[in-house]
Amino acid sequence: MKFYNRENELALLDKINNLSKTTAQMTFVVGRRRIGKTSLLMKATENTVCLYFFVAKKSEILLCAEFVEEIKQKLNVPIFGEIKTFKEVFGFLMELAKTLHFTLIIDEFQEFVSVNSSIFSDMQNIWDTNKEYSKINLILCGSVYSMMTKIFENSKEPLFGRATQRIHLKAFDVATIEEILNDNSPDYTNEDLLAFYLFTGGVAKYVELLVQAKTLTFETMLNEILSENSLFLEEGKNILIDEFGKEYGNYFSILTLIASGKTSRVEIESILEIQTGGFLDRLENEYGLIKKVRPILAKPGSRIIKYSIEDNFLCFWFRFIYKYRSAVEIGNLDYLKEIFLRDYPTFSGKILEKYFVEKLKSEKTYNLIGNYWEKNNQNEIDIVAVNDAKKTVLFVEVKRNPEKIAMEILKSKSEKLAQQFNNYKMEYKGYSLNDIKYRD
Structure with a gap:
């Protein structure tokens, strides 16, 4: 599959590389597993001198042996003596970078926690001592969001404040999703496009798997994902177990309920019969998996809150695959x-x-x-969009079937909210599956 999108990220990485020719740069890249971080970095550095270290779950001595071989091959420099610690590897490279410019990518950087947690302190000391004179483009990439943000953004951690750039790689946007589908299946239907967005959420690896399998209609996508030995069946576990650790059962239960439409804390707690405040807070602020949703114009402290799962694939996975895992387990x-x-x-x-x-x-x-609703979910409006500069408000009703859109009902539901927009021009629209395409 050809390389899509990411123009902004590539431009930023090119800028960082140029800066590193005179001053050492440390960039950390985060994003959920399968989002395309490694592919982006390989694309950005394809015409540069670049070392690539992958931090596997193995001993420090074995890792360093691999890293030394990479250095010898890519930089063609002699290394005398035996190097057994990453402290020695990093110190050597920071010293070398005083006379030679290159990029160093360390992938799955957070795994150093299990290899040797003192590595972060060692790196801090070596970086602080040498950064002024080294010409290194250091890129630290990781998939466990909570651990990566802690390493770089927790004031108690050694590498806090050292990064000069941060890139949070996200899913492909809807225009790119449609472009990919159009390139690979030009006769796609609106239903195919919606299913492609629903199943992949724009996550690069899922997009690539479906494109390579040539399963780009609604029916063939469904058959591919829900087939025996499908990689998708265990995917939710594979990407989240490391995040949640031994408490994953509670997190999975909460995510399953949210995906199934139980979106308030009261509903979730009444079913699970446990206090979920701490879990919900961590799912939002540490793991970035859910988001608080309040009615548009609601005050920040408003207790009228719903929760939504940000990731389309995970929403689908918890709603159907994990919820009905007993059926999956018996095939x-x-x-x-x-x-x-x-x-x-x-x-x-x-x-x-x-x-x-x-x-x-x-x-x-x-x-x-945003969305809008009143107490007890009365007068729900699917989308409200405001332009304060031009003083316009758009109220939108979304239905799969255009025949079910009732504009008079939409106007009636909007009356109370519209009162808060004095002298604004009101616009009312209905969007259906017929309106999904960017291109005709």
Whole structure:
């Protein structure tokens, strides 16, 4: 699959590389597993002198042996004596960078925690001593979001304040998702596009897997994902177990409920019969997996809160694969498909709503976009978009079927909220599956 998007990130990485020719640069790159971090860095450094270290879960001595071989091959410099610690490797490279400019990528950087946790302190001391004279482009990349942000953004950690740049790599936007589908399956339908967005969420690896398998219609995507030995079946566990550790069961239960429409803390706690405040806080602020949603214009301290899962694939995985894991474990994937097809219209309707929110954001027209509802979920409005500079407000009803859009009901539901926008021009629209494409 060809390389898509990432123009902004590539431009920034090129700028950082140029800066590193005179002053050492330390960049840390975060993003969920499979998002395309390594591919981005390989693309950005393809025409440069670059070392690539992958931190596997093995002994420090074995890792250093691999790193030394990489140094010898890529930099063609002699290394005398035996190097057994990363402290020695990093010290050697920082010294070498005083006379030779190169990039060093350390992938899965957070795994040094289990290799030798003192490595971070060693790096801090070596960096502080040599950065003024070294010409190194140091890029530290990791997939465990909570650990990476702690390493660089917790004031108690040795590398706090050392990074000169931060890149948080996110999923492909909806325009790129459509571009990829158009390039690889030009006869795609609106339903295919919605399913492609729902199943992959723009995560590069999932997009690549479906493109390579040539499964780009709704039916073939579903069959590929819910097939025996599918990589997707265990994916939620694979990417989150390291994040959550031994408490993953509680986190998984909460995420399953949110994915199933139980989006308030009261609903979640009434089912699980445990206090979930701490779990919800960590899911939002440490792991970046959920988001608090308040009605548009609600005060920041408002207790009218719902929770949503940000990642489309994980929302799908918890809603169907993990929730019905007993069927998966006994190999009854036909049952799972039946459940999915039964619930797909409702589930995909919420994803369609999210698609249009992303589409409106990409237009750069509005300064505020959100949802609206009143007490007891009365007068729910799918999308409200505000342009304070031009004094316009857009109220949107989203339905899969355009025939179910009722503009008079939308106007009626908007009356109370509209009162807060004096002298604003009100606009009312209905978006359906027919409106999903960027291109005709």
